[in-house]
Amino acid sequence: MIAYHPSSFFQGKRILLGVTGGIAAYKVVSLARYLAEKGALVTVCMTRHALQIVGKAPFEAVTGQRVYVDSFEEGASLAHIVLPRNHDLILVAPATANIIGKMAHGIADDLLSTLLLVEPRKVLLAPAMNVSMWRNPVVQENLRILQERGVRIVPPASGRLACGEEGEGRLPEVEELVEEVFCALHVPRSLAGKRVLVTAGATREWIDPVRFLSNPSTGLMGCALASTCRAWGAEVRLISGALSVRPPSGIELTRVESALELREAVLASFDWCDVLMMSAAVSDFRPASFAPTKIKRGHEPLVLPLVPNPDILGEVGKEKGNKVLVGFCAETDHVLEEARRKLVAKNLDMIVANLVGQKSGFATSTNRVWIVDRKGNEVAFPLLEKVDVAEKIVEHLVSHFLS
Ligand code: CTP
Secondary structure, X not given: OOOOOOOOOOOOOEEEXXXXXXXXXXXXXXXXXXXXXXXXXXXXXXXXXXHHHOOHHHHHHHHOOOEEOOOOOOOOOOHHHHHHHHOOEEEEEEEOHHHHHHHHHOOOOOHHHHHOOOOHHHEEEEEOOOHHHHHOHHHHHHHHXXXXXXXXXXXXXXXXXXXXXXXXXXXXXXXXXXXHHHHHHOOOOOOOOOEEEEEEOEOOEEEEOOEEEOOOOXXXXXXXXXXXXXXXXXXXXXXXXXXXXXOOOOOEEEEOOOHHHHHHHHHHHHOOOOEEEEOOEOOOEEEOOOOOOOOOOOOOOOOOOEEEOOOHHHHHHOOOOOOEEEEEEEEOOOHHHHHHHHHHHOOOOEEEEEEOEOOEOOOOOEEOEEEEEOOOOEEEOOOEEHHHHHHHHHHHHHHHHOX
């Protein structure tokens, strides 16, 4: 499972998980388990209807904590006040139309609906229901009321619903919920009000309808950066080439294939952004022409003329203004020399250099990087998970270029 958050982020976090009676309640056991395994203290409060779908026992087993249901059960007399005060976040997943309606109108007729009234600003709702219920204006109106009061909502996913119908209303996948919890809990939020454009993944240059030139980039680094920038409060747009990982949730995504398409997409969003993080692995060359039918196997060597692709970062570097530009360079040798050279040549503020090989670079979850910036800072990091590298890059960006 890929979730884009720093490895130790959930250590010591206190999460109150409200489970209501939607069929997706069973999925939430895996969420509770993931968060608990990552070091969070997870306390579950279920409604009576949720108990019809999944019992207390799986939650007790994965969290190691007592599961609460009723306000009047043994030892729960002040639970409706103590539980919300003692936790950093209250996630309700799945949130039925019923709990949304109750919260919007101040109805407190069981433990969960009562505790939601105590710390509404800590609440994150993940609605899940049938598509017709979801689209019903009364549900939308209740959500609007809650949002206006500062309650955060995770939009449901679209697809096949438990009832067999198609449409919006699915509870997002566990890894997506994890990211929403990460974003909701992240402090500091020093990128609030900033617009960050991130590129990720590999470009593909088609030779004929069945072959292309590309590279082994998975897009993991760029996806982790996009999620991290969002967690720091930024509005994020992600432009991705080929990805072999799931794109992060909650982020506007534009898919491209070739370097020329990537260039077009970057130029279209460049005016919009305050920060560009160019982590896409761009093909420096493309075939001079595309063969519209499959090139057949022959016995002679095939010579493929290639033409250079534009240097996208170099081009926007010339129009930089007061935007912050972050480049990347993957090198097999002379890492720092190359980073210093590209920093100047492309007019960048920061460049993240990484070593290719030894569990670093392409197609691995870890990276060994150096950050070099135009103020003369050069910081070396040990081999880290890419999700942790993303946090280091954003920390450097914020402390040296945005404060
Ligand atoms: N880059 C780009 N357009 C290209 C090639 C690279 O915008 N055509 C960007 C990459 O996304 C990266 C930075 O420039 O942020 C450095 O990429 P890299 O491939 O290391 O540098 P190149 O300029 O292509 O030089 P070389 O491949 O010769 O090392």
